[in-house]
Amino acid sequence: MQTRRETLKQSAVVAGLLATAGFPQYAQAAFNKAAFDAKSVQDAIKAAGGTSLAESKDVTITGPDIAENGAVVPLGASTALPGVKHMLILVEKNPAALVAMFHVSDAVDASFSTRAKMGQSSDVYAVAIMNDGKALWAKKEVKVTLGGCGG
Amino acid sequence: MADPMRIRAQASGDKATVRVLMSHEMESGQRKDSAGNTVPAWFIQEVTATHNGKQVLAAEWGPAVSKNPFLQFVVKGAKAGDKIAVTWKDNKGATRTDEATVS
Numbered sequence: 074m075q076t077r078r079e080t081l082k083q084s085a086v087v088a089g090l091l092a093t094a095g096f097p098q099y100a101q102a103a104f105n106k107a108a109f110d111a112k113s114v115q116d117a118i119k120a121a122g123g124t125s126l127a128e129s130k131d132v133t134i135t136g137p138d139i140a141e142n143g144a145v146v147p148l149g150a151s152t153a154l155p156g157v158k159h160m161l162i163l164v165e166k167n168p169a170a171l172v173a174m175f176h177v178s179d180a181v182d183a184s185f186s187t188r189a190k191m192g193q194s195s196d197v198y199a200v201a202i203m204n205d206g207k208a209l210w211a212k213k214e215v216k217v218t219l220g221g222c223g224g
Numbered sequence: 225m226a227d228p229m230r231i232r233a234q235a236s237g238d239k240a241t242v243r244v245l246m247s248h249e250m251e252s253g254q255r256k257d258s259a260g261n262t263v264p265a266w267f268i269q270e271v272t273a274t275h276n277g278k279q280v281l282a283a284e285w286g287p288a289v290s291k292n293p294f295l296q297f298v299v300k301g302a303k304a305g306d307k308i309a310v311t312w313k314d315n316k317g318a319t320r321t322d323e324a325t326v327s
Contacts, residue, residue: 109286145290164288168254172288175297180280181273182239182298188290190252 109171114163117171118200121161123208132211134162134199135186143191143217148172150199151184152209159202160185166195191217231324233299233308240302240326242273244295244310252287268293270313275299276306302326 108120118126135149150160160175160183172189183201191197194216201209227247233240246268253265265287273281280299299308304326311321 105284109284147294149296167288169286169288171286173286174284176282176284178280178282180275180278180300182300184298185283186294186296188294190250190288190290192254 105174108174109169111170112168114165114170114198117163117169118161118202118208118210121159121171121174121200121202122206123200123202124206126208126210129201129209129211132199132201132209134197134211134213136197136213136215138214139216139218140191141218143193145188146191146197146215146217147186148189148197148199148215149184149186150175150201151182152199152201154183154201154203154209156204157183157201158204161198161200161202162187162189163198163200164189164191164195165198166193167191191215193217229310229312229320229322231308231310231322233302233306233324233326235302235304235306235326238301238303240299240306240308242297242299242308242310242324244273246293246295246310246312246320248291248293248312248314250287250289250291250293254287266314266316268312268314271295272311273297273299274307274309274311275302277309 108117111117111120131154132152140146150162157177162172163170175185177183196212196214198212230245233242251266255263267287271283306326309323313319
């Protein structure tokens with residue numbers, strides 16, 4: 074038997090939960106929030122579906138040796154290997170390591186370039202996650218003279 | 225915001241290189257305004273590209289992609305006259321699609 078007061082209390086809790094769940098920021102189900110929230114390179118790769126990590130010469134990361142402006146650092150990831158499922162670009166010392174994740178299809182080359190923000194000098198990684206879950210990576214150090222994450 | 229994207233698609237051989245320049249603030253969620261409050265993150269989360277109506281690329285981005293993002297990718301089997309369309313969607317649910325013809 075429920076009193077009216079208890080019922081009211083419960084509905085307030087439910088309403089609160091709904092309000093939190095309905096928060097528009099992460100409403101899209103497809104977005105892999107866990108991977109983008111991960112702080113370290115390893116965690117991000119794991120959350121993106123990569124299991125065994127291995128350095129590979131077949132994966133290429135392109136970027137400048139010294140980036141004058143950390144707000145705009147051109148980075149590219151590419152590989153000629155067949156059977157790539159995702160390509161990731163990561164910056165190790167950013168607040169969240171993962172910058173971008175590309176889903177590779179048969180119709181595109183596993184070769185992408187974009188521009189990233191970097192808070193400080195750091196290693197940047199290109200990771201190819203293969204269809205069997207192997208994560209092949211390559212890294213490069215980029216020195217940043219002016220950070221791009223803070224105000 | 226939501227200015228048009230600038231898309232250039234150039235065919236070479238049996239592939240086409242597509243370069244896209246989007247117009248978006250890409251707020252990282254790390255910055256503080258003059259009053260010391262954190263500026264909420266506002267960034268493009270999903271990018272998709274289609275070649276003649278068939279989806280060829282999907283990407284997920286984090287807030288660490290630069291302001292007014294640049295993206296380059298290579299579409300196999302695209303030739304001059306084909307249509308390349310790019311769509312983005314940000315974390316506030318805004319979306320924009322633009323189309324270009326391969327030259």
